[in-house]
Structures are given as structure tokens and as C-alpha cells.
Amino acid sequence: MFANPFTDEELGQRLAAVRGAMEARGLDLVLLSTPENIFYLTGLDHWGYFAPHLLIVPPEGDMVLVTRQMERVSIEKQVRNALFHGHADNETAADLAVRFLKDSFAAKERSRAVLKAVVEEIEEQADDGAMRIGVETWSSGHSYGFGHALRESLPDVFWVDVTGLVDNLRLVKSPLEQDLMRRAAAISDIAAEAAIAAIRDGASERDVVAECHATMIRAGGEVPGFGPFIRPGKRLGEEHATWGDGIYQAGEPVFIELSGCISRYHSPLGRLVHVGSIRDEDASMAEVSREAFEAVLSALRPGVLARDVYAAWQAVVDEAGLSHYRRHHCGYCVGIGFPPSWTGGNRVTGLRHDSDLEIREGMTFHILSWLMGTGKGDFFVSNAVLLGPNGTEVLTKTPLGPTIR
Secondary structure, three states: OOOOOOOHHHHHHHHHHHHHHHHHOOOOEEEEOOHHHHHHHHOOOOOHHHOOOEEEEOOOOOEEEEEEHHHHHHHHHHOOOEEEEEEOOOOOHHHHHHHHHHHOHHHOOOOOOOOHHHHOOOOOOOHHHOEEEEEOOOOOOOOHHHHHHHHHHOOOEEEEEOOOHHHHHHOEOOHHHHHHHHHHHHHHHHHHHHHHHHOOOOOEHHHHHHHHHHHHHHOOOOOOOOOOEEEEHHHOOOOOOOOOOOEOOOOOEEEEEEEEEEOOEEEEEEEEEEOOOOOHHHHHHHHHHHHHHHHHHHHOOOOOEHHHHHHHHHHHHHHOOOOOOOOOOOEEEOOEOOOOOOOOOOOOOEOOOOOOOEOOOOEEEEEEEEEOOOOOOOEEEEEEEEEEOOEEEEOOOOOOOOEEO
């Protein structure tokens, strides 16, 4: 069974931060449906998030978690700071949530029941007279039907999109979270070492991944949000594909991108392994890739913007005679992740050329120095990186390469 990794103090601080953000936006209630955000506030780690979960966050008092009744045992064992209300499979989480909001909250005073006005006659229907309820409209757990059911059943509500409210709080990692990231990084390195050792001329794609995954599990790793992505260079463009039925052959590169996972925290790394030999132009590109990676580490400082970090990476690429080459980002924020992603949900907070994201101490990133398809050689390397009080800390330690097997 998965254990809740968070202390009551840590969970309390997170909830207080969410409530502070609610107050700043004039919200009477927030309904959260993103698995990563529900985990962040409660510690619920299970595979049941394929079905809708709704975490009801009032301005004070107990949170309420609504999902399928069959999840009761896991929730009672893991969740200490929220009440549980389960629904049978002949209804939906939205059905139960609406019933709970009307029947339970309406019977209590406003400080304990912020939706009392929903079941009363509201004399003034203007926005400033209606209850203001925040909902994550861009969430993998918030389907069209789910949202429609809430809105149709609670008509006297002013709905506010709070997508990103909790996600933004998650960007800066506490000391406890940083330790989980380091532990996940150690698993990443162990898994990468096993994969690299299994790659050779004549090795099957399946055998390589089997060695990697088995080693990851035996080392204490949990199911990661992605992958591992391990595939031959000729299938590099299949962005989120992994092993197939092929056999690795001398002269080709093998793409590796994977992450260990500890208590849902991820520290990804990526490497390019060459079978038998490496072309001279690829070896030269490896030097540029490593130099550009170091430029990113130097640029990651509290107060700078993400676009400035990308510019540092691009400057090295331009200096190498590759001014024609551009990437959509040189990395992205990483941490909590549930399948099918380790990016923290259904969006990517990237270090892009046009991003005004402010870099802060405690942020963690998957930094990618990707130079593939340049026309002058191919290479890439990526690592999990923490921005700590003394600067950047590269969490994953696997040699950057070139690696020839």
C-alpha cells in the first residue's frame, strides 16, 4: 500500500496557502479535480484517479473528498485531513457532490457551509450577490459532462476558473519534497545504468526495457508517470513512444528518457547511447549540448525569467553556428506526476523563449539540451535540476556521454 509521505504540518501549510489564494480572489469555495493537486493537499496516492475525484475546499473547516465508494479503504488509510463521501457506480461524482453541497452545507452556518445561499432564494442575481466557486476547467479530472452537471444543478453560482491556482503553489518544493526528488533521482540513475548496460548490437528493444524497469522496481521505485521511453534513433520523432519489437544494431543511436518515482515525485533524465560507434559530427555536437546545458545551470537564478534561461541556452547554440535551430523549450518544471505524465498534469510549464515565469528558489526542473536534427550532428542530454539556496543542484548523476555500447 502507498503511504502518505506528508506530515500534518506540511499539509496544513499547503491548505493555508490555498485558502490565502482563495481569499485574495474572493472565492467562497474551490472544487479541485486535478489528481496532482488532490495528492498535494491530501496525500492520496492510488490508481483510482481514472475516475473523477472532487476535493471540496471551504475557507475553513474540513475539506471533503468525493469519489467512488469502492475507494473508501485506501482513502481512510491515507487521507487524514479530509472527510470522504463515496458514490455508487449508478451515479457520478458530480451527482453526489451536488447533493452534498445542497443537503449538508446548507444546514450549517456560513462559516462552515459557504454554499448556504445556493439552496435559499437569492434576491439579487448579479455576480456580486452569487456564491463565487472556483473550479479547475483545464483539468484531466474535469470532463465536459462533469462540469455541465455541476453548473446545471447549482444555477445560482458565479463560477470562477481557478486552473493553475494550486499548480503554481506546487512549483516551489519544500525541504521534504526536495528530499523525495533526490530519492527519485537515485532511482533514475540506477534504471539508466541498467538500460545502458543492456544495450548492444543484437539486443532486443523489449529486453533492454525489461532490464531497466525491473531494476527500477527492485531499487524501490514506484510506477512512473511516463515510460520509460527507450527506442532506436530511427523512431526518435515518435515523441511519446517507447519500446517495440525491434533489435538494436551497430551504428545506430538509442534514445533513453526515464524517471524514477518516489511518492509520486519524479526526477527525469535523458541520454543518447550509440551502439558500436559514434559519428564525428555527433561527438562534436555532444560538446555543444553539454556546454548549452551548463549555460542553463548558470542562468537559473532566483528572480530571472524563464525566457532569460532559454536565451542562455540558445546563445550557446547560436555561437556553435546553429542560429537556424530553435526549440520549444530547454526544460520544464517537474515534481508530482500521475500517469500518463510526469509533467504535473495536462500542461507543461516550460522554459520557453516567450515565458515570463519567474524563477524561484526551490523550483525543480527537467533541463533538456536537445540538439537533434540540426543538420550538423545530433546529440542530447537531460537531467533533473533543483535550484537551491547555493545555486543549481543536478540531481541525476548518470555520465553525460557520449556513451558507446
